[in-house]
Amino acid sequence: MTQGTNLPRVGGYNQAVVLDAIRTAGPVSRVELAPLTGLTSQTVSNVVRRLLDAGLVSESGHAPSSGGKRRTLLSPRPDGAYAVGVQLDPDAAVVVVVDLAGEVLANRRVSLPDGAAPEEVVPRVAAAARRLTAKAQVDPARLLGTGIAAPGPIDGPAGAVVSPPNFTGWGRVPLRAMFEDATGMPVAMDNDATAAAIGERWIGGRKRAGSFLFIYLGTGVGAGIVLNNTVLHGDSGNAGEFGHIAIAADGLSCDCGGSNCVGPYVSPAGVIGDLVQRHGAQAAARIGVTGAAAAVHRDWKLLRQAARAADPAALDAVRRAGRRFGQAARGAVALLDVSRVVLGGESIRGIEHILCEEIDAAVNATSVARVIRRIEVEKSVIGDAVGAVGAASLILHGNYAPGWGMLTRP
Numbered sequence: 001m002t003q004g005t006n007l008p009r010v011g012g013y014n015q016a017v018v019l020d021a022i023r024t025a026g027p028v029s030r031v032e033l034a035p036l037t038g039l040t041s042q043t044v045s046n047v048v049r050r051l052l053d054a055g056l057v058s059e060s061g062h063a064p065s066s067g068g069k070r071r072t073l074l075s076p077r078p079d080g081a082y083a084v085g086v087q088l089d090p091d092a093a094v095v096v097v098v099d100l101a102g103e104v105l106a107n108r109r110v111s112l113p114d115g116a117a118p119e120e121v122v123p124r125v126a127a128a129a130r131r132l133t134a135k136a137q138v139d140p141a142r143l144l145g146t147g148i149a150a151p152g153p154i155d156g157p158a159g160a161v162v163s164p165p166n167f168t169g170w171g172r173v174p175l176r177a178m179f180e181d182a183t184g185m186p187v188a189m190d191n192d193a194t195a196a197a198i199g200e201r202w203i204g205g206r207k208r209a210g211s212f213l214f215i216y217l218g219t220g221v222g223a224g225i226v227l228n229n230t231v232l233h234g235d236s237g238n239a240g241e242f243g244h245i246a247i248a249a250d251g252l253s254c255d256c257g258g259s260n261c262v263g264p265y266v267s268p269a270g271v272i273g274d275l276v277q278r279h280g281a282q283a284a285a286r287i288g289v290t291g292a293a294a295a296v297h298r299d300w301k302l303l304r305q306a307a308r309a310a311d312p313a314a315l316d317a318v319r320r321a322g323r324r325f326g327q328a329a330r331g332a333v334a335l336l337d338v339s340r341v342v343l344g345g346e347s348i349r350g351i352e353h354i355l356c357e358e359i360d361a362a363v364n365a366t367s368v369a370r371v372i373r374r375i376e377v378e379k380s381v382i383g384d385a386v387g388a389v390g391a392a393s394l395i396l397h398g399n400y401a402p403g404w405g406m407l408t409r410p
């Protein structure tokens, strides 16, 4: 059943709309905000007063006079709110503290022992988060909560991860509740790719307005979907399982049981395997790649460096992965009608340009791209920390981004 809404919620929604306009268009005057938000100047005035009182925006000088009274400009206040972000991977958690502008004030990588149980990981990460917020001298009253970006699959409504790959012994783990207990703060959780897309939307401002597909490469690959400024989660919180898009390839089996998923062909372990298989032991030795399961992190770094240095075998392996990315991205773009594909995650460092080039060629090789619009393919505006910053953005976005959920949330 479609839910109705009540006036106080409309007030909260309007406040989010005005804050969003100030964040993306600011510094901006009250007079300019009315047409930008579709609100009357009286409503804008009232809402701005509330935002000033809440410490979320500030008056930041005046616009040049055009004859009449000089207009006061409004800007967002970075110190208006803070959030902690945690990007959880099998071998480490990256923890960041960010302000309302998405600026990283402190960050730390917490190594996790092989096979560590959730009961060991959660307190360790929560302790690191406490130390970081103290170090960043964050006003506790303005710390809104902790966001967790976890590898899928997740049970979104229940706030649980479900047998995440490479987390030995993890079954169904209620991470959200465990982090709430350990931190004493509100906790939001999402899969890493969707969190990254939310971070990109929160921080990218006008550059990330409208619709885009965010392809996230970590240990595996996933995607976040933003359609007409709305983040898609799906019924179970698993929208954007990019790694399981079927492509015209066969042979490599996927952990989902499929045999032509794109994931195994483009994940770091898959590309390393491809290099060893196609170019042989000599090329692998030249690059320093061992192909051992325990050495994926190191192998992947060496392979990326070799590709950057134009080693022909490494370059070929990365380009082949890029074409596979492109094949799957082309299908996703056709389905969603996004005009932008964004690539991010720390596993793309150094090879972004190669992957972007291949994806660009694939998604723009359609008649729709030629006749209706070109699809822009670019790397994340946030960079390496997009997973952790995205996790923190779950909290900022959840509190302040205007969205339908804001009107219907109980």
Ligand SMILES: [Zn+2]
Pocket (backbone or CB within 6 Å): 243, 244, 254, 255, 256, 257, 258, 261, 263
């Ligand atoms: Zn699969």
